[in-house]
Amino acid sequence: MASLELLKIRKRYGELDILKGIDISVDAGEFLVLVGPSGCGKSTLLNMIAGLDTVSEGEIRIGGRRVNDLHPSERDIAMVFQSYALYPNMSVKENIAFGMEMRKVPKPEREQAVSEVAKTLQIDHLLDRRPAQLSGGQRQRVAMGRALVRKPRIFLFDEPLSNLDAQLRVDMRTEIKKLHQRLGATIVYVTHDQIEAMTLATRIAVMRAGELLQLGSPAEIYNRPANTFVAGFMGSPRMNLIPGTLKSQAGALHLEVTAEGAAPARVFLPQVPEATRAYLGREITAGLRPEAISDKLDGGGADGRPMIEAVVEVTEPTGPDTLAVLLLGGREITARLQPDSTLKAGERGRFAIDLSKLVWFDPASGARVA
């Protein structure tokens, strides 16, 4: 395993800027997930780390050593591809051993390594089969086996789970996490699935249009998103971004939420962060996760949580909880209610807001204020 540093990485195709100066560095043993919508440059970045694409500007260091000009095979990396990229003409055993064969590892050693890895991944009974004779999940394991057997310094995963069906995807996600915990390997993992990013990563890099928007631990990204894009991208259902005006009335602050054709709603705020005071009397965007809006009213609001009244528009029971779309001052917001909630569409209810989870964004730039 090794550390990975990406210093001011740029990628240009002619006039087109694909990556606009990416700076990321992770320690050995970290699980870095590159996440973002399609076209954000995450796969290009991964290919550049692998050496499958050239670096226009900047430096890539693996274990402190510059690798910009090294052939992919000399970087001591292994990659798992989205399509698995198993050689169709070779058996599973030959697929896994191909890298060692190319490196002229003697045959007994190869066989030894293959059987060890096959045992780890529980594919030892498949060794003589061809890729065409395997199921999706089995191919996925073989592709991982091919990477594992090399004991590389960095593992690269390019959307490895996106071709699997939902149940298998969850299982393999757990497997990958276990693998990381056992090997302590450095992993760079590309996905567009924010749940994969949250569950697997020790560090998440959220990218959009060739730019790094935020780099941080899953908790940081989730609780303190750098801007409205990150806030909206991570988490499902999405964070509520509520535009409103910060007002003061007789020393008590409140957020006034308005929309055309609806009576304005007020959310009283017992305390607000200092940085938001500059927005007094101006527009501001409040960011509130659905789980911070609750129908659990223990203490009847006496615990200092501000209460709101809102009309329920739709309820969606998911099993573990009930999602409800509420109308607050004419704006739709999503709340995560208790699973046995009896609220029905059209009813008016009282909900408590967890202010510790509230974040504030500048409405013009989208950047987080507090």
Next chain:
Amino acid sequence: MAQQWDSPQMVKGTRMRWSAVVIYGLLLFFAAIYVLPLVVMLLTSLKPLPEIYSGSIIALPHEWTVKPWIDAWGQTCVGLSCHGIKGYFWNSTKMTVAAVTISTAIGMLNGYVLTKWRFKGADLLFGLILFGCFIPFQIVLIPMATLLGKLGIASSTPGLVLVHVVYGLAFTTLYFRNYYVAFPDELIRAAMIDGAKFFSIFFRILVPNSAPIVVVTVIWQFTNIWNDFLFGASFSTGESAPMTVALNNVVNTSTGEREYNVHMAAAVIAALPTLLVYIVGGRYFVRGLMTGSVKG
């Protein structure tokens, strides 16, 4: 109980039997027209000469004989020498096998480079190569003759091999390029990370997965080269002539009475190798060897 479908076609119903009669009747009729010349050739080649001159051409032989075949192979006169067509058959075999092998191999390599090791102007180069598919044979005859003379391989089998390789490259490149364009790039990348270089990727990954297109190319090239007459007639003389030219010389010999049975036997012999290639190759034609490399 659910209906067991043996084909994904719609329900035919019980009426409209008439159309089937018409369709199959027409099919049989045209099939008969297609097969008739071959039947006549085979029947004629198995009859003694007097029977041909006296009887109908589609009548079965009264007296079956394989002598015309033996004569055609070893005795009949090709131009002035009377040793049969066997020498020319081997000329054609040598020429075709060499030219098909070389042109297919180079076409493969071209296709590989044009799709997986792309460079500036790769598409333009491919366009120019493609242009070669449309050049009529006749245009290159004189320059080619000059070139062969300068290389010292005029009127020889190696000379003909060169001509056919050069002419075939445009087609073989086209075939392999179009096949490899659809070959997953991720396999090449995986191999690169595994440490394979230019030729090991080619021989270990690409070539073993090329069976379907190799078969197509070989059938195409084999048929064209074996059946070629123009280049054979232009760039060979006497003993070095290929089968097609020799066959022409057999048939056009003007001395004595025309031995139609020998001519027919020689013509069937000349057509056999291409037929054989189709029969052997056709089996592999439809095999999809790529299934399963990428999620199916």
